[in-house]
Amino acid sequence: xxxxxxxxxxxxxxxxxxxxxxxxxxxxxxxxxxxxxxxxxxxxxxxxxxxxxxxxxxxxxxxxxxxxxxxxxxxxxxxxxxxxxxxxxxxxxxxxxxxxxxxxxxxxxxxxxxxxxxxxxxxxxxxxxxxxxxxxxxxxxxxxxxxxxxxxxxxxxxxxxxxxxxxxxxxxxxxxxxxxxxxxxxxxxxxxxxxxxxxxxxxxxxxxxxxxxxxxxxxxxxxxxxxxxxxxxxxxxxxxxxxxxxxxxxxxxxxxxxxxxxxxxxxxxx
Amino acid sequence: xxxxxxxxxxxxxxxxxxxxxxxxxxxxxxxxxxxxxxxxxxxxxxxxxxxxxxxxxxxxxxxxxxxxxxxxxxxxxxxxxxxxxxxxxxxxxxxxxxxxxxxxxxxxxxxxxxxxxxxxxxxxxxxxxxxxxxxxxxxxxxxxxxxxxxxxxxxxxxxxxxxxxxxxxxxxxxxxxxxxxxxxxxxxxxxxxxxxxxxxxxxxxxxxxxxxxxxxxxxxxxxxxxxxxxxxxxxxxxxxxxxxxxxxxxxxxxxxxxxxxxxxxxxxxxxxxxxxxxxxxxxxxxxxxxxxxxxxxxxxxxxxxxxxxxxxxxxxxxxxxxxxxxxxxxxxxxxxxxxxxxxxxxxxxxxxx
Numbered sequence: 023x024x025x026x027x028x029x030x031x032x033x034x035x036x037x038x039x040x041x042x043x044x045x046x047x048x049x050x051x052x053x054x055x056x057x058x059x060x061x062x063x064x065x066x067x068x069x070x071x072x073x074x075x076x077x078x079x080x081x082x083x084x085x086x087x088x089x090x091x092x093x094x095x096x097x098x099x100x101x102x103x104x105x106x107x108x109x110x111x112x113x114x115x116x117x118x119x120x121x122x123x124x125x126x127x128x129x130x131x132x133x134x135x136x137x138x139x140x141x142x143x144x145x146x147x148x149x150x151x152x153x154x155x156x157x158x159x160x161x162x163x164x165x166x167x168x169x170x171x172x173x174x175x176x177x178x179x180x181x182x183x184x185x186x187x188x189x190x191x192x193x194x195x196x197x198x199x200x201x202x203x204x205x206x207x208x209x210x211x212x213x214x215x216x217x218x219x220x221x222x223x224x225x226x227x228x229x230x231x232x233x234x235x236x237x238x239x240x241x242x243x244x245x246x247x248x249x250x251x252x253x254x255x256x257x258x259x260x261x262x263x264x265x266x267x268x269x270x271x272x273x274x275x276x277x278x279x280x281x282x283x284x285x286x287x288x289x290x291x292x
Numbered sequence: 293x294x295x296x297x298x299x300x301x302x303x304x305x306x307x308x309x310x311x312x313x314x315x316x317x318x319x320x321x322x323x324x325x326x327x328x329x330x331x332x333x334x335x336x337x338x339x340x341x342x343x344x345x346x347x348x349x350x351x352x353x354x355x356x357x358x359x360x361x362x363x364x365x366x367x368x369x370x371x372x373x374x375x376x377x378x379x380x381x382x383x384x385x386x387x388x389x390x391x392x393x394x395x396x397x398x399x400x401x402x403x404x405x406x407x408x409x410x411x412x413x414x415x416x417x418x419x420x421x422x423x424x425x426x427x428x429x430x431x432x433x434x435x436x437x438x439x440x441x442x443x444x445x446x447x448x449x450x451x452x453x454x455x456x457x458x459x460x461x462x463x464x465x466x467x468x469x470x471x472x473x474x475x476x477x478x479x480x481x482x483x484x485x486x487x488x489x490x491x492x493x494x495x496x497x498x499x500x501x502x503x504x505x506x507x508x509x510x511x512x513x514x515x516x517x518x519x520x521x522x523x524x525x526x527x528x529x530x531x532x533x534x535x536x537x538x539x540x541x542x543x544x545x546x547x548x549x550x551x552x553x554x555x556x557x558x559x560x561x562x563x564x565x566x567x568x569x570x571x572x573x574x575x576x577x578x579x580x581x582x583x584x585x586x587x588x589x590x591x592x593x594x595x596x597x598x599x600x601x602x603x604x605x606x607x608x609x610x611x612x613x614x615x616x617x618x619x620x621x622x623x624x625x626x627x628x629x630x631x632x633x634x635x636x637x638x639x640x641x642x643x644x645x
Contacts, residue, residue: 030405031481032434045431049420056419056460122413125380126476131403131434287337287346287372287381290413 034131043130046140056077068156069100076164092168092245095160097218100237102156104214106149111190112207116197125290142187159169166289169247177241177250182236184265188272198289232268320356326561327516328354328484333386335376346372348540359510361527362520364537370520374486378408389504391483407477411488415473418462422472434482447475448504463599467498487519503529559597560604565617568592572614580607591619
């Protein structure tokens with residue numbers, strides 16, 4: 023027999039990539055199912071915290087809560103989505119780096135960038151799944167049913183979450199380079215609350231911060247039932263620019279950090 | 293020495309033949325096609341006076357189907373060399389070509405041909421089953437998992453993992469986990485695999501099995517294996533050729549048979565009856581490399597390391613002359629460091645490297 027024909031069976035084109043994407047999604051779901059405690063405790067945390075905010079708030083200030091409940095639901099949904107997309111990425115990179123599988127991902131003929139892209143999309147899909155569960159729970163508990171138009175919500179949601187993914191990339195990169203940065207991950211949940219609750223209508227400049235504009239537009243769409251195409255084009259523009267911008271910056275930081283880690287020879291060292 | 297005579301034939305159609313002409317170390321005669329070519333690879337951490345050189349001009353050519361062992365004391369730069377070849381560490385300079393693809397020009401292209409199992413890493417997902425791992429890594433390597441299934445079945449059979457195919461990896465024994473890592477590395481079907489300490493932590497039986505498999509991969513499937521190991525037996529059993537690194541440099545690159553002599557036991561632990569009188573001891577010490585005298589009630593134990601001109605008979609003769617019965621002789625495993633020192637001496641005295 024002659025040499026193995028390894029090259030011939032390797033397909034790094036669209037079909038091969040789709041197969042890899044399917045394999046990533048399958049892996050992600052299997053890992054989620056096999057670490058059920060992790061998965062369910064995350065969701066349970068989200069639900070319990072919301073219940074505490076809602077019932078606690080209603081006991082203390084019934085009018086205030088009932089006037090702002092829609093805003094709270096949308097903000098909380100975006101927070102859930104962002105946290106899930108962010109931590110899915112940053113924790114996952116950290117864990118893969120500890121497991122020593124990150125190096126295997128790196129040595130893919132698709133290239134690390136495309137491997138990470140598949141991971142990101144998988145993550146966002148999973149976030150939307152947990153997000154819908156949380157949304158359903160919130161609407162059931164509060165009895166307030168918001169406008170759910172998938173054609174409006176999905177694109178808005180993806181764009182709104184993109185900056186959180188960017189931040190996930192940046193911190194994942196820091197984790198590869200500097201290792202123990204988990205504390206920074208914890209802090210981010212409070213930063214996200216601040217960004218989502220940013221008073222954009224009072225201080226318009228704040229809409230350029232990550233998550234702020236997405237939060238604003240999601241609220242308009244869900245509370246007032248405004249469709250995507252009825253939103254002001256300028257506002258959508260800001261959303262797109264911040265989404266692409268923060269995602270791009272975060273990915274660039276990630277790329278820089280992984281190269282830095284490889285220069286220092288610390289990729290996957292734990 | 294020029295590398296142009298052993299250019300990879302595979303590469304003719306996709307690459308210009310720009311040969312990096314750094315002197316390659318005395319590699320063995322390149323008969324087959326070169327599938328891995330490393331030339332003057334260097335890695336320095338930090339810069340200026342604080343800089344630490346981990347890899348210092350490593351050059352290496354490996355033919356298809358060859359098994360090459362990379363040996364060296366701790367800190368010799370084995371892992372850094374392997375990771376630099378793989379791009380997991382960015383080398384400071386030098387070039388790497390795998391199956392005719394230049395790692396610098398086309399880093400992704402290289403990974404079509406090479407896979408690796410790294411030391412101290414799980415390399416696989418412990419919560420996934422054995423087969424799920426093979427499928428994921430095949431897809432990661434751009435293979436069609438369906439098409440690769442028969443290869444995976446074969447791998448599972450070969451590694452005695454077929455019964456465990458649907459068990460999660462973390463339920464398996466350590467040896468089995470190690471085999472899963474190796475199988476996942478091979479699941480992609482690359483031409484070249486790097487294995488960093490593949491038998492570390494395995495019991496003797498598992499290690500023997502793994503060695504057999506590695507040898508078979510090279511002989512039957514023409515897979516090229518570069519492995520690093522601390523274990524002389526593994527290297528002796530599996531490798532065609534041994535590259536010894538010291539301080540980030542290649543100090544020897546020889547067929548394994550030539551180094552076997554060095555690996556062979558040349559040190560013995562001798563137990564003689566009674567207590568040896570002073571003059572016998574001093575005669576032994578004077579004429580032979582004898583040390584570690586240990587006097588017990590009715591016997592004396594000592595270690596002897598034979599030099600080139602010595603024979604064990606000579607040592608035993610001294611005891612015989614003095615009327616001491618020989619109770620026991622045991623071969624002592626040579627200290628790895630001694631072997632390296634020996635080779636270092638030979639290399640600097642002989643081949644000028």
